[in-house]
Amino acid sequence: MKIGMLTSGGDCPGLNAVIRGAVLRGVISHDTEFVGFRNGWRGVVEEDIVPIVRHDVRGLAKQGGTILGSSRTNPFEGEGGGPENIQRMLDANGIDAIIAIGGEGTLTAARRLHDEGGINVVGVPKTIDNDLAATDYSFGFDTAVEIATEAIDRLRTTADSHGRCMVLEVMGRHVGWIALHSGMAGGAHAILIPEQPQSIEQICEWVESVRDRGRAPLVVVAEGFTLEGMDEAHSHKGLDAFNRPRLGGIADVLAPMIEERTGIESRATVLGHIQRGGAPSAYDRVLATRLGMAAIDAVYDHAWGSMVTLRGTEIKTVSIAEAVGTLNRVPQSRYDEARVLFG
Amino acid sequence: MKIGMLTSGGDCPGLNAVIRGAVLRGVISHDTEFVGFRNGWRGVVEEDIVPIVRHDVRGLAKQGGTILGSSRTNPFEGEGGGPENIQRMLDANGIDAIIAIGGEGTLTAARRLHDEGGINVVGVPKTIDNDLAATDYSFGFDTAVEIATEAIDRLRTTADSHGRCMVLEVMGRHVGWIALHSGMAGGAHAILIPEQPQSIEQICEWVESVRDRGRAPLVVVAEGFTLEGMDEAHSHKGLDAFNRPRLGGIADVLAPMIEERTGIESRATVLGHIQRGGAPSAYDRVLATRLGMAAIDAVYDHAWGSMVTLRGTEIKTVSIAEAVGTLNRVPQSRYDEARVLFG
Amino acid sequence: MKIGMLTSGGDCPGLNAVIRGAVLRGVISHDTEFVGFRNGWRGVVEEDIVPIVRHDVRGLAKQGGTILGSSRTNPFEGEGGGPENIQRMLDANGIDAIIAIGGEGTLTAARRLHDEGGINVVGVPKTIDNDLAATDYSFGFDTAVEIATEAIDRLRTTADSHGRCMVLEVMGRHVGWIALHSGMAGGAHAILIPEQPQSIEQICEWVESVRDRGRAPLVVVAEGFTLEGMDEAHSHKGLDAFNRPRLGGIADVLAPMIEERTGIESRATVLGHIQRGGAPSAYDRVLATRLGMAAIDAVYDHAWGSMVTLRGTEIKTVSIAEAVGTLNRVPQSRYDEARVLFG
Amino acid sequence: MKIGMLTSGGDCPGLNAVIRGAVLRGVISHDTEFVGFRNGWRGVVEEDIVPIVRHDVRGLAKQGGTILGSSRTNPFEGEGGGPENIQRMLDANGIDAIIAIGGEGTLTAARRLHDEGGINVVGVPKTIDNDLAATDYSFGFDTAVEIATEAIDRLRTTADSHGRCMVLEVMGRHVGWIALHSGMAGGAHAILIPEQPQSIEQICEWVESVRDRGRAPLVVVAEGFTLEGMDEAHSHKGLDAFNRPRLGGIADVLAPMIEERTGIESRATVLGHIQRGGAPSAYDRVLATRLGMAAIDAVYDHAWGSMVTLRGTEIKTVSIAEAVGTLNRVPQSRYDEARVLFG
CATH class of the missing domain: 3.40.50.460 (Phosphofructokinase domain)
Structure with missing residues (x-):
């Protein structure tokens, strides 16, 4: 299988660790072939594709930023945008699935690409604010x-x-x-x-x-x-x-x-x-690595339209449709808890 | 209410943050009075008691070690040891409950003091190795x-x-x-x-x-x-x-x-x-502070013989009897997950 | 001998380490008695004085800020200001000398107090910008x-x-x-x-x-x-x-x-x-400790109107009059050196 | 001019920063061509040479270790060892000078290669222990x-x-x-x-x-x-x-x-x-970068047999012959200074 990965939206420590986790799991466990779309969805709609081999992820867990680059491009816009063009591009490059690492916008786009165009896509949630309700914590x-x-x-x-x-x-x-x-x-x-x-x-x-x-x-x-x-x-x-x-x-x-x-x-x-x-904390490196690994499992499970999340100590797979849309607000109880520090 | 706290066993970043969390919650929410037993159970059996006021926990979240000192003393041994002596000491000092912060040995002793002697005790688990099955993660x-x-x-x-x-x-x-x-x-x-x-x-x-x-x-x-x-x-x-x-x-x-x-x-x-x-990570400061606060809630709920734990993002209270005894081993699945890094 | 210390001006990591160095050197080598003036020169002109004993400097090298507090008060202003009032206050409190830790303003004031009023004062330069020509590097x-x-x-x-x-x-x-x-x-x-x-x-x-x-x-x-x-x-x-x-x-x-x-x-x-x-780097802790110690030596040498500085690996004493007034500008050669990084 | 660089002996944070400083200074100021000898003198005696271009030193200042590798090989031993063989190798590869970054052994060897064989060599001292008397401080x-x-x-x-x-x-x-x-x-x-x-x-x-x-x-x-x-x-x-x-x-x-x-x-x-x-401190990055830059200046000054050192805030060039051989011992005065901390 050949998997294309992309990172989208604002910077977040752990993006490279997700890439590393996915590549190691894919290469070692499934002999997966990897490519990267450069600069988020822009690389998808502009067919800007680079190969990723095991050597490329060496020492990557501790590096901030993303070796794939990022942007805020919308995959439904532009000449190469929309599910049909994207599927054509994937076929032309022999790419079987996309792993999209990004925030709510990216995940929503990923779901639409799957729902409306049958694109094989799996999401990895990225939000430094920790504002996605579907995961206990997000890396970064x-x-x-x-x-x-x-x-x-x-x-x-x-x-x-x-x-x-x-x-x-x-x-x-x-x-x-x-x-x-x-x-x-x-x-x-x-x-x-x-x-x-x-x-x-x-x-x-x-x-x-x-x-x-x-x-x-x-x-x-x-x-x-x-x-x-x-x-x-x-x-x-x-x-x-x-x-x-x-x-x-x-x-x-x-x-x-x-x-x-x-x-x-x-x-x-x-x-x-x-x-x-900059360099992610050890906690974020572990979380991001595990999410990257789990994304590969989701791909091999053909869990299209889903994303990976943390629940307790376990990595789970949930439907993007269910996962996005609900903001992970600080509950009243947590605010009340902190109130004893005030004043 | 007057609560006595102790820290027992090996050092662990976050002990002081537990103390701070408990004291702030107690003082602000319940006007609790606090004392500390010095050097773990030794302070209990030797009646070595110091007052703790709000000022004492100032800036404490980020400090390693424990202001109460620690030891490996067993509360069932020595002249002042055993539930009867301890209850007598508590009564003499007007202490209503003990919050015991320690590892498996401390928690087991706490449970026995409660089960065998009716001592009002609540536990906070401390294990730097993360080897207690009752909590997702332990501070330190x-x-x-x-x-x-x-x-x-x-x-x-x-x-x-x-x-x-x-x-x-x-x-x-x-x-x-x-x-x-x-x-x-x-x-x-x-x-x-x-x-x-x-x-x-x-x-x-x-x-x-x-x-x-x-x-x-x-x-x-x-x-x-x-x-x-x-x-x-x-x-x-x-x-x-x-x-x-x-x-x-x-x-x-x-x-x-x-x-x-x-x-x-x-x-x-x-x-x-x-x-x-040394200084605990922010993660451990938050976890330890929350556990300390929850221990106060457990005291005011008269949840004697219980301890506080982390499950997902929530702090829960569980019976010590259930909680200890099971080692939190690395499961095969987590080891297999890591195996792709090997070789 | 009884020495009064003060810290003046903006915050700078290492202020507490200077205090520690001075107190340890004084107490151990000369049995010096120490007091602190609270909040810089304000403590001098308002006679706001606290004793400092060896115990107070415990663990102080790594703590940011200053236990003495700081302000931007000018010792020539206000009711208690000026050399005559200050000398009277020093006499009343049995204080033999002042160690003033501060920037150019503080050092200039210190020199004037000595020159105009014969006050026994020694300076320790504090400039986070490293803008004093008299010292190779300043702590912070x-x-x-x-x-x-x-x-x-x-x-x-x-x-x-x-x-x-x-x-x-x-x-x-x-x-x-x-x-x-x-x-x-x-x-x-x-x-x-x-x-x-x-x-x-x-x-x-x-x-x-x-x-x-x-x-x-x-x-x-x-x-x-x-x-x-x-x-x-x-x-x-x-x-x-x-x-x-x-x-x-x-x-x-x-x-x-x-x-x-x-x-x-x-x-x-x-x-x-x-x-x-926040916590000073090890480099700044060592430098500040040594400056503090050297300030005591300057006091016992009666080097009034002087300040301590770093030259190479040595701590020296120089006249404040010579030391202040010249800005430590980045020389052209250092800028040229860095230019190869540009563009 | 074409310069060959090598790093020799134990690891030391800042080695890569020296390489970066030298390459940037050489490329920008003199259009120098660079090669690296792999694994210290071993790369010299075994003619194991890799090109170094500007791109190779990107982001290098903060990386620990050395991209050139290191060893404890003696350049006077082995088949390709000794000044004559080395000069022949340099000629064959069009290399005009060697910058040798290493400890006392390396520097002594560099001096002998110059003295006995006329090899164009400049040294950069590397000692994490700071035991070379010729420099105030050494990087690492x-x-x-x-x-x-x-x-x-x-x-x-x-x-x-x-x-x-x-x-x-x-x-x-x-x-x-x-x-x-x-x-x-x-x-x-x-x-x-x-x-x-x-x-x-x-x-x-x-x-x-x-x-x-x-x-x-x-x-x-x-x-x-x-x-x-x-x-x-x-x-x-x-x-x-x-x-x-x-x-x-x-x-x-x-x-x-x-x-x-x-x-x-x-x-x-x-x-x-x-x-x-691991990553060098900012201090060591600056020092190492400056030493690397100064080594290029020494090469263009044909200061063969010399090494670069720190004196006060200045980088100087000294003869290796004078520089090595004297251990930079902690002087009695510095030990006495520290004694007030004891006991």
């Missing part, structure tokens, strides 16, 4: 949490020494998992997540309560958090206080508001892309 | 895997540059989880675990196969691994090749055997105690 | 370079996988040492420093040359870099392209300019405060 | 100190929690720099180095003094340390207490002796090869 998330936690550890000492309030913005557009876990691990005094809008008054109350206990407040905020009572345009990637298009993140909005209301010198740090790149 | 394990993986990453470059075989010994007396996960993450060419004895011939076959592919072999071995066909006395913490009591670990046995049989220069590294100490 | 600098280098390592994989240009802003208000060293260590394709203004055309030429070689450009820019031909107000912490007060750093200015001119998707990351906090 | 040393310091940080928490004495053995066959710096950085209570033999009585006195202050003793020992009053055969890589050839290092000798004499449970950790491999 643990690494992002580690990086954010290390940043908190560093900011804390400065906060404590200088009596400042530090506001750290981490990733999490729709869900607050990175903020929740790094905030718990680092000992944040407020964790602000998209699932739980808060008013600036509440946030300042927490901040002042920390100051009153003689400590320096540390606030972790997910990029997708919105202030209660402030319309979304102003609070997130929107307009600044003067109704101008705003650079910077929500932390850049919060820090001056906190300073103004509490009188505590406040500083924002937007962690940004360094959460997405 | 992720940190140990990270440390072992970083060691593999470092040894690899030397192996590759110098054409050597590197043999790394990691923890794992009865089960091979640390070896399995770090070996998968680091790209080991053979993973040797207690659950799967192998002959020296098989190991050398893997090593030679790697060399024949032009690479430098890297072997990860759990301390409890035994060579097939070699009696236990010789292979593990036993006698050396000359029937003398042997210093060093199984890696020190394997490296010269591999060198002699394959002609490949081989070097042993025994990682030892550095896997057990 | 190595840690900042490590953190910036790790960020580059992480950004690189994303840049390469996604064909993006990454612009990383690091500290360095007046000098570009952190950018130079982290850029060399991380393999940046352009290093932009205050000492070497460049035009946007030149920068884009480097970026395009990298792209043309099939690679993803990585630009490291010091916060104090100014674009040639752009007035300072616009390029640094000044006005945005629409003449509005600008949030964000120079990287936020450069990334869109590069994207617009080259057509290469470009992203800015402003590393910010995480370069200043 | 800083990384080794970081790794050893991290190990100390981890061992400390276990020592403190369990009331144990931890004995950590680090590299340093003839000099104690790694032990000195990591011991100062990590806060060791005794630092045992080859330059300063101590009696077991003195060591136990320090250990007991620490215990008496309520702390857990941490001893760092360089592999080349010898116990006073114990002949070398017994103390270092020699005979065990029963006059048998001994496995393990000096830490394995000391820990049981300390335990027996003081009654404090003591554990040995031998750090071993993990100090030599």
Whole structure:
């Protein structure tokens, strides 16, 4: 069998480990032949194909990024797009199946290619935000949490020494998992997540309560958090206080508001892309390797239209149709649990 | 309510995070009063008790070790030992319940104290080897895997540059989880675990196969691994090749055997105690914090004789009686999965 | 002898290690008594004094921040300020000498207190930017370079996988040492420093040359870099392209300019405060410990008005008057050396 | 010009960064052509030569090991050995000069090849132990100190929690720099180095003094340390207490002796090869890159028989004849400085 792989969407530590896991399992267990589509679906619709042999995945588990490149191309668009063109391209290259490693968009496209065009495709979920309900954890998330936690550890000492309030913005557009876990691990005094809008008054109350206990407040905020009572345009990637298009993140909005209301010198740090790149944690390497291996099993099981996921300690296969569409929100119970750290 | 906590047995990153989680949850949610028994059960039988207030757990999540100290004392032994003496001591100090953080021995003792003496005790499992079947993962394990993986990453470059075989010994007396996960993450060419004895011939076959592919072999071995066909006395913490009591670990046995049989220069590294100490990973801080919090809930639920565990993404409470006694062995399927990395 | 210590100005990894080094040397070698002035010179002018004993410096070498707190108070201002008031306060508390750990402002103040008021003061230079000519390296600098280098390592994989240009802003208000060293260590394709203004055309030429070689450009820019031909107000912490007060750093200015001119998707990351906090590197711990010890020797040598510095592998004592005032600029030869990495 | 490079002797983080620095400087500034001799001098005497182009050094600064491989072959031995054969080989391959990156043996051989045979050779010193007097610091040393310091940080928490004495053995066959710096950085209570033999009585006195202050003793020992009053055969890589050839290092000798004499449970950790491999620190990357660049300058200056070194912040060129032969011992003053940490 000849399998084509692609990686799509934003960077995520562990992409290369998935590729390695798939290739080793395929080559050793099934004598599979591999090719890669370069730059996500773009390589599919533009027939940009490179061979992948065992030697190519040597030492790959610990490398960030993806040797296949990535893009946000939609496989239903462009000249070579759509199920018919893609099937023709696969046939022309003798490719029997596609393993698509990507986020919700990629997985949804994969499912449509299968449902509407009968393309043999298996998905591997990739979301650094951990926002897919079908998997307990997704690779890349643990690494992002580690990086954010290390940043908190560093900011804390400065906060404590200088009596400042530090506001750290981490990733999490729709869900607050990175903020929740790094905030718990680092000992944040407020964790602000998209699932739980808060008013600036509440946030300042927490901040002042920390100051009153003689400590320096540390606030972790997910990029997708919105202030209660402030319309979304102003609070997130929107307009600044003067109704101008705003650079910077929500932390850049919060820090001056906190300073103004509490009188505590406040500083924002937007962690940004360094959460997405570089060597994955051991946890993510193991998870990604196992998902890659399981994707090969799914291919040999002809489980087209399905994707691999983590449940407990087991790797499972689920239908993409069931898996996507439900956001993996931080449940109220987990937020309540973290609340004892606040203030 | 007044709760006494203790930490018992070998060091494990996350012990302090459990204490922090418990204290914050107790103080904030229930106005609980806390004391610590110093040095494990020894503090119980010797009535060595220190108060713990909220301030004491400040910044504690990231600190290795345990502020309460530890020992291997058995609570059924000594003058103050046994359920009756202990109950008397608890009454004298107005202590309503014990939270015991420890391994299988500690948990079994806790259960007996409850079953035989009606002591109000709740357990938190601590095993860096991840060898308790009642929990998906135990805190400290992720940190140990990270440390072992970083060691593999470092040894690899030397192996590759110098054409050597590197043999790394990691923890794992009865089960091979640390070896399995770090070996998968680091790209080991053979993973040797207690659950799967192998002959020296098989190991050398893997090593030679790697060399024949032009690479430098890297072997990860759990301390409890035994060579097939070699009696236990010789292979593990036993006698050396000359029937003398042997210093060093199984890696020190394997490296010269591999060198002699394959002609490949081989070097042993025994990682030892550095896997057990220092700052926990973010994963372990979150898990340990949640277990500490859940232990407080178990206390307020009067779930005496139970312990808290991780199942999937949830913290559960299970009876200690059910939980201990079954070793969490690496299942055949996980070993088979890893086998594609071998040779 | 009774010595009072203070830490002043911005955070810097190694402050606590200086304190530890001084206290251990003093206590063990001279039976010195120590106090700390809280929050820099504010503790001096407000007579906010805490005792420091040997136990207080336990485990302190690896802790970021400063146990004494910091501020930017000027010792010549306020009710208790000026040499006469300070000498009276020192006499009242039986304090024989001050060790002032701080940047150029602090050292200059220290010198004036000595010159104008005869205060017994010894300085320890603290500059994370490494901008003091009197010392080869200052503590904190190595840690900042490590953190910036790790960020580059992480950004690189994303840049390469996604064909993006990454612009990383690091500290360095007046000098570009952190950018130079982290850029060399991380393999940046352009290093932009205050000492070497460049035009946007030149920068884009480097970026395009990298792209043309099939690679993803990585630009490291010091916060104090100014674009040639752009007035300072616009390029640094000044006005945005629409003449509005600008949030964000120079990287936020450069990334869109590069994207617009080259057509290469470009992203800015402003590393910010995480370069200043947290555990110091081993290099900085050793350097800071030695400086702290040497400060005690300077006190017992009555080398008032002097400060301790690193020259080669030796710790020396120099007059503050000579030491401050000259900025430690990146020399042309070091920039030329790095130029082979560009483009 | 066509330059051949080789790396020789034990692994050392930064070897690849030297290669990168040399290649970039050569290619960009002089249009130099490069080849590599594989596996140290063996590639020279066996004419095992590979081309090196700019692309080969991409991303190389952060990689441990050496892409050229290494060995301990002596260039004066074997069929192709000796200056005449080597010159013939160089001529046959059009190679104008050799850059030899290695330790004292390699540098001495390089000098003899130049002195006795007129071979155009320039040396780059490589010693992880930092034992060459001609350079302030050598690359690899800083990384080794970081790794050893991290190990100390981890061992400390276990020592403190369990009331144990931890004995950590680090590299340093003839000099104690790694032990000195990591011991100062990590806060060791005794630092045992080859330059300063101590009696077991003195060591136990320090250990007991620490215990008496309520702390857990941490001893760092360089592999080349010898116990006073114990002949070398017994103390270092020699005979065990029963006059048998001994496995393990000096830490394995000391820990049981300390335990027996003081009654404090003591554990040995031998750090071993993990100090030599893996990604170099930013410091070492910068130093190694600069040395590689300077080696090219030395070649174009026809500074044959010389080597490049670090003095203060400058890279200098010195005659190998002067540079080797003098061991860079820890001076008494540095040991005395560290003594305030002891006991």
